[in-house]
Amino acid sequence: MHRNKELHDHLLSKARQLTEDWYNTIDKSNSSGVYSSNDPKVIENLKKQNFEFHQLFCEVFIIDKDTFYKRLDDWVLTIAEDKHHLETPTHNIIQEFMRVRNQYLDFVNEFAQNCKEENIFNQMRLWEDIVIDSFDRAMLRFMELQNEVVKKQLQSQQQIIHELSTPLISLNADTALVPLIGNIDPARAKMILENTLQQCVQKEVSHLFIDLSGVVMIDTMVAHQLFQLIDALELIGVKPILSGLRPEIAQTAVQLGLNFDRLTITSTLSQALTIKSNNR
Template identity: 35%
Template structure:
C-alpha cells in the first residue's frame, strides 16, 4: 500500500474514533482536575473538533493544517478563557493527544509494516501539529485574560477619583494617595462630567489625603477650576497639607486666586453661610 493510502486510512480511523478519543481525553482531564467537571460538556465538543483536525492533518499540506489549527486555537482559547478554565490545566492536556494518537499510530505502523523512517514521518506530523496548536491556543487565552485584567484596572482606576454629591448644590472630590499624570487627567475629566451631570453650584477638591503635588498636577487643578467656572460651578480647594503648601511655595505656584480652606468642613460651612446670607 502506498504512503498516501496509509495516511488516508489513518485519517479515516481517527475520524471514526474522534468522539471516543475526545471522551478519553475528557475523562483523563476530569480525573486529574475535578474542578473541570462543570465545563466538561463544553470542552468535549472542543476536543472532538481538535481530534478531527489531527486526523485530517495526515491528508493536508502544512499550510492548510496551520490555518486550521490557528482558527481552532483562536476559538477554543477564547472559549476556555471565558469559561474560567486554567491555562495550565488546558496546556497539560495536549500531551494526552500525543499519547493517545501516538499509540494508534504505532499500531497502524505495525499493521502496515512501516519502516522507522515512514513511522517517524507520520509521527513528526503529529508532533508538529501539537506544538503549533499549543501556541495558537495560548495566545488568545492570554490576550483575553490580559483584557479582563486591563478592564478591572480601568474600573479600579475610575474609583480613585470619586465625585460625591453631599447636597443638591455641592459635590466633593476627596483624593487619597499620589496623583500621577493619568490620574490627574482623569480627575479633570470626571470632575467636569459629574458637575455638569449633577448640576451642582459648588465643587470642592479635597487634598487632605494627598501627600504631595507637582507642577503638572497644580496646572491641572488650575485648569479644572477655570473649566468649572465656565460651566457656572464655583470651585474650592481644601485640606492642603504643610508638605503641599511647602511644595507650592518652592515651585513658585500662585494659589492666591484659588479659594482654599483648611478643611472640608470649613468650606462647606462657608458655602452654607453665604447661601444663608443671600436668603436673608
C-alpha cells in the same frame, strides 16, 4: 509529504473515542479548575471543546499548513477566552495538551503498523513530527492568546477601580464633592480629570469641592494635572473649592508656579462646606 487522506479518515473515526478516553483518564485528584468540575454542563462543554479539536486537528493531514494554523488559532482563542479555562492553572491546561498529543502519537503509530506502504518508517516519522510541531504551536498560541485576554481583563478592571476611586458625590442640586484618597499616579490623575469634567456636565454641577486630605503625596506631573482640572472646571462654569491641601502638595504646586489667586482653599472639608453655606 505528510498529507494522507487515509490517516485523516482513520483519526477522524477515532475522534469520539479520543475524547472519551482522554476525559476518563484525567487525574481529577491532581487537577483543578475545569478538569475537576462536577458540574454536568461544564463537563459536557469540556468534552465538546475536545471533540471539536479532534475534528479540526485531523485536517492537518489533508489541508495546507497556513489554512490549518488559521483554524487552529481560532479554536485556541475560544479556549483562551473560556471562563472555566481562565480559572484553571495554566500548567494543568498544558499538561492536557501534552496528554492529547500522546494520544495522537499512539494512533499514528497504530496506523503505521497496519499500513503496507513502502518506507512506512520514514513516513511515520514525518507524521509524528507534524503532530509534535502542531501541538507545540497550539500550546504556544494558547499561552500567548490567554496572556492577551488576561491583560485586557486587568486593564478593564483597573479602569473600573480608577473610576470607583474618584467618585463624584452629589450634595444637592448644584453642588458635588470629589474626595481623593490614596496615591495618585499620572494615569489615575488623567482619569480623575476626564471623569470629573464629564460628571460635572452630566449632573449640572456649579460648585465642586475637591478634598485632598486623603492624599499623602503626589509628584510634580500629577500636581500639574490636578491644577489643570481646576482650570478646566472654571472653563465649563464650575467653581472649584479645594480642601485638605497638605504642605508637601502645596509646596509642589508653588514650585510649578501655579496660581492660587482665584482659587478658594480651606484646611478642611467642613470649613469648605461652611463657606459655601454662608455664601448662599
